[in-house]
Amino acid sequence: MDKALPSLGVGIGYREPILSELFLRRGSVDFLEIVADHYLDAPREKMKELELLSENFILVPHAINLSLGTAEGVDEDYLGKLAALVNWLDPPWWSEHIAFTRAGGVEIGHLSPLPRTRQAGDVFSRNVERVSERIHPPLILENITWLVDIPGAEMSEAQFVASVADQTGCGLLLDVTNMYTNAVNHGFDASAMLEVLPMDRVVQLHFAGGHTQEGVLIDSHGYATPDEVWDLMGSVVARAPVKGILLERDENIPPLDALLPELEQAREIGRRYRRWD
Amino acid sequence: MRKPLPTAIVFAVTEIDMPHFLLFYGMFIVAVWMGARFWLRAGDSSKGVAGLEVPAEPDPYKIAYLRGGREEVARLMVFKLVRRGYLKRAPWTGSGFLKWEKIFQAEGVSPQYLSELESRVYNQFNVPRGGKEILDRVPNIIQSHCNGLRRELEREGFLSPSELIQRDWFCGVVGGLMVVSVGGLKLAEAWQQGPISVAILILMGIVGVAGLGLLCFRAKMTIRGRRYLDRLQRAFVHLKNGPESHMHEGGDAMVLAVGVFGVSVLAETEYAYLNSLWEQASYEKGSVAGGTTGCGSGGAGGCGMCDGGCGICGGGDGGD
Numbered sequence: 001m002d003k004a005l006p007s008l009g010v011g012i013g014y015r016e017p018i019l020s021e022l023f024l025r026r027g028s029v030d031f032l033e034i035v036a037d038h039y040l041d042a043p044r045e046k047m048k049e050l051e052l053l054s055e056n057f058i059l060v061p062h063a064i065n066l067s068l069g070t071a072e073g074v075d076e077d078y079l080g081k082l083a084a085l086v087n088w089l090d091p092p093w094w095s096e097h098i099a100f101t102r103a104g105g106v107e108i109g110h111l112s113p114l115p116r117t118r119q120a121g122d123v124f125s126r127n128v129e130r131v132s133e134r135i136h137p138p139l140i141l142e143n144i145t146w147l148v149d150i151p152g153a154e155m156s157e158a159q160f161v162a163s164v165a166d167q168t169g170c171g172l173l174l175d176v177t178n179m180y181t182n183a184v185n186h187g188f189d190a191s192a193m194l195e196v197l198p199m200d201r202v203v204q205l206h207f208a209g210g211h212t213q214e215g216v217l218i219d220s221h222g223y224a225t226p227d228e229v230w231d232l233m234g235s236v237v238a239r240a241p242v243k244g245i246l247l248e249r250d251e252n253i254p255p256l257d258a259l260l261p262e263l264e265q266a267r268e269i270g271r272r273y274r275r276w277d
Numbered sequence: 278m279r280k281p282l283p284t285a286i287v288f289a290v291t292e293i294d295m296p297h298f299l300l301f302y303g304m305f306i307v308a309v310w311m312g313a314r315f316w317l318r319a320g321d322s323s324k325g326v327a328g329l330e331v332p333a334e335p336d337p338y339k340i341a342y343l344r345g346g347r348e349e350v351a352r353l354m355v356f357k358l359v360r361r362g363y364l365k366r367a368p369w370t371g372s373g374f375l376k377w378e379k380i381f382q383a384e385g386v387s388p389q390y391l392s393e394l395e396s397r398v399y400n401q402f403n404v405p406r407g408g409k410e411i412l413d414r415v416p417n418i419i420q421s422h423c424n425g426l427r428r429e430l431e432r433e434g435f436l437s438p439s440e441l442i443q444r445d446w447f448c449g450v451v452g453g454l455m456v457v458s459v460g461g462l463k464l465a466e467a468w469q470q471g472p473i474s475v476a477i478l479i480l481m482g483i484v485g486v487a488g489l490g491l492l493c494f495r496a497k498m499t500i501r502g503r504r505y506l507d508r509l510q511r512a513f514v515h516l517k518n519g520p521e522s523h524m525h526e527g528g529d530a531m532v533l534a535v536g537v538f539g540v541s542v543l544a545e546t547e548y549a550y551l552n553s554l555w556e557q558a559s560y561e562k563g564s565v566a567g568g569t570t571g572c573g574s575g576g577a578g579g580c581g582m583c584d585g586g587c588g589i590c591g592g593g594d595g596g597d
């Protein structure tokens with residue numbers, strides 16, 4: 001991955017309820033991640049919000065529905081809109097998931113894991129190549145959570161993520177909460193993944209807290225980050241040239257002040273390993 | 278002997294037949310508008326969107342001045358003194374239906390931590406003061422502070438400099454005289470043609486002058502200033518709906534909310550009586566400019582009502 005990417009520091013996923021608090025607490029947030037899909041075909045008011053944010057914060061777009069794992073290729077209409085948005089914002093990087101959300105022309109409505117096969121990796125890589133022709137800022141890829149293991153896997157999750165990163169040449173957005181969630185739900189050691197993942201490609205981290213439902217850990221982004229995730233984050237930051245760490249919060253959104261201690265804790269981890277001042 | 282040029286032009290204009298003259302007059306008015314527009318654009322220094330970022334530490338007084346001039350700064354300063362416990366609500370005076378809100382100095386509070394300017398304002402409240410009295414006194418006390426704010430806002434291109442406003446007035450008056458005099462040349466002839474010709478001529482003259490008014494008598498707040506205020510109001514929109522929920526931020530958020538949106542944000546708070554105080558001031562003054570829907574009234578709509586460039590609103594009395 002390009003070593004010239006800037007070190008951003010600590011950020012938070014932008015959600016409208018915290019808008020004003022973000023402006024009151026400018027010094028506590030180094031960058032914002034926006035959900036790109038919210039600004040495709042958006043009304044004028046929403047675009048004005050984006051203009052305001054882009055004038056005042058470093059923004060990193062995070063796409064959800066590009067469906068890079070779809071065998072028929074990416075939706076050109078969606079890609080066109082996404083390209084217009086990302087190229088206009090000109091962020092240091094942008095991100096999508098190692099997943100698919102569309103198959104056979106049908107929208108699935110959520111991020112689905114890819115079969116961990118070479119063939120799926122080839123499809124993914126081809127789609128990334130097409131996307132790179134239209135979107136100029138570098139793309140980084142995020143690992144997702146999965147509940148059902150698709151049969152026929154040729155490799156482990158970490159091996160698959162490593163292989164996709166290698167084939168596409170993209171950096172990684174490592175969601176440490178997703179790693180932990182998968183490890184809990186499928187009974188493996190999350191830190192063992194770090195031995196396999198290409199740590200030099202890790203650009204950004206996501207972290208959040210989930211909840212347990214009927215014995216399954218759900219990455220709901222609605223609760224405090226558990227200790228195990230903090231430990232995992234420390235291990236990743238110690239090994240990877242992380243440029244940014246971002247808190248995701250989608251449910252039970254409290255006042256921003258209540259989230260600042262988590263941001264500060266992440267900042268401190270970055271400082272400890274000299275990822276930023 | 279050859280006539281001098283202006284006389285020749287006047288002669289040529291009066292020579293045009295009446296129905297054709299109306300066409301000529303219409304074209305003349307449009308030409309005057311275009312000339313005025315060219316003149317105004319040449320003098321506008323407030324173009325561009327650079328430097329419209331929301332400051333990390335916004336100055337509520339500066340924003341209040343941008344929004345509504347000296348009176349808005351006065352309202353904000355009084356609110357801040359109330360909020361910090363130096364001033365408080367006086368018992369109602371008056372009788373029956375009409376209850377007058379007044380505020381005065383709170384007991385047992387030493388003003389030693391107030392700035393010199395705040396102390397001078399605070400000293401005005403040794404007796405209970407109503408809204409009109411406050412607005413008669415406080416703006417004069419804070420005049421020099423406001424002059425500094427105005428210069429800063431002019432330098433940043435958010436308010437039109439006084440010279441520019443004078444220049445625009447000059448343009449409007451000259452253009453208006455041109456429109457009226459050319460129309461006036463044919464008024465007598467139009468009279469002979471009948472009342473319809475007169476009505477059309479007068480109507481065209483009115484439209485011509487009104488158009489110039491819209492063009493020339495610019496608001497004190499520049500387009501850039503309006504964009505900046507719009508960004509501030511968007512950024513702090515949640516303070517508008519519930520400034521009290523941000524009290525944990527040292528109280529400044531509430532002062533900021535009043536600076537950005539005006540005292541109307543206090544409507545659902547314990548300070549709602551301040552709204553009544555200023556409304557009563559408008560009532561007492563009996564003036565449109567002080568009314569709740571006008572600029573400088575402290576309404577949340579602020580100068581959005583006056584964006585069209587009424588010249589009276591926008592920067593309020595900032596150009597004093």
Ligand SMILES: [Fe+2]
Nearest residue numbers: 142175206248
């Ligand atoms: Fe994530």
